[in-house]
Amino acid sequence: MNDAVRMNAVSKVYGRGRGAVAALREVTASLPRGRLTAVMGPSGSGKSTFLHCAAGLDTPTSGTVRLGDTELSSMNETRLTELRRRRVGFVFQAFNLVPSLTVEQNITLPLRLSRTRPDKAWLTEVVARVGLADRTGHRPGQLSGGQQQRVAIARALVTRPDVVFGDEPTGALDTMTARDVLTLLRDTVDGMGQTVVMVTHDPVAASYADTVLFLADGRIVDTMDAPSSDRVAARMTRLGAWK
Known part of the structure; x- marks a missing residue:
């Protein structure tokens, strides 16, 4: 099976009766292995709910x-x-990140929580790939925002996950730093065979993806392969995301 995640007729309703809100409506989607998929849509379109259901954070x-x-x-x-x-x-x-822990301790936190020993060779490779080999003893407060997000990406990779889910991973970063982080996510797909699913509102971020899924009113209304930032922006404008 080449799907990392498969959603079939997924609906998510919050509340009951007249106050019920349908965040997702009968969504069917395949998120392929070894690919970077971006999820976009206007505010309130169901992007975060899509991510939470796909990741098992929400039922x-x-x-x-x-x-x-x-x-x-x-x-x-x-x-x-x-x-x-x-x-x-x-x-x-x-x-x-946990402010009192070093970079290395933050990265290996998921392993400690699951009582798993770190694979030293893999940890070294992950730290090197995210460009933090000379920062492992630092604490988050000693790092820039971009470096802190690199720690978070290394922490996501250290368990060798089936999928990495990103929820606006570059939303708190300046343009240049965001580009570095997006290049890193792209490299984890191309160089490590990682699967990444990323919610974003930024057409430039979406242009790093293999495929973009467009959500509106809780439904997938379009997909775009080999996206460019201009094409994504034009599609989002037609969805009424920006007026």
């Missing part, structure tokens, strides 16, 4: 989600937590 109201050949919908919270720890990496807009 669909109906429909199914598979991570590889593992069906997530039937898992309880304890099993989902274990699965996320072992098989999923996360990179958020906020770096979510």
Whole structure:
């Protein structure tokens, strides 16, 4: 199976009765292995809900989600937590680093939580790939924003996850730093065979992807392969994202 994640007729409704809000409506999507997929859409289109359901952070109201050949919908919270720890990496807009821990301790935190010994060779490779080989003893407060996001990416990669999910991973970074981080994410796909799924509102960020999924009102309304920032921006304008 070449899908890292497969969503089938996934709907997510928050609330009940008249106050119910449908964040996702019958979404079917395949997120292929070894590819970078960007998810875009206007504010309130369901991007974050899509990511949370795909990553097992949230349970669909109906429909199914598979991570590889593992069906997530039937898992309880304890099993989902274990699965996320072992098989999923996360990179958020906020770096979510522990200020009192060194760079290396932050990177290996998921392994410590799952009581797994770090593979020293793999840790060394990950740290080198994200450009932090000379920073492993530093604490987050001694790093720039871009370096902190590199620590977060290394932390997401260290467990050798099936998928890395990014929720606006460059949202808190300046343009030049964002470009460095996007290049790094692209390199993890091309050089390490990693699978990355990234929610973004930035057409330039989306242009680093292999495929862009466009969401509107909780539905996938379009896809674009080999995207350019200009084509993505034009498509988003037609979706009414920017007026």
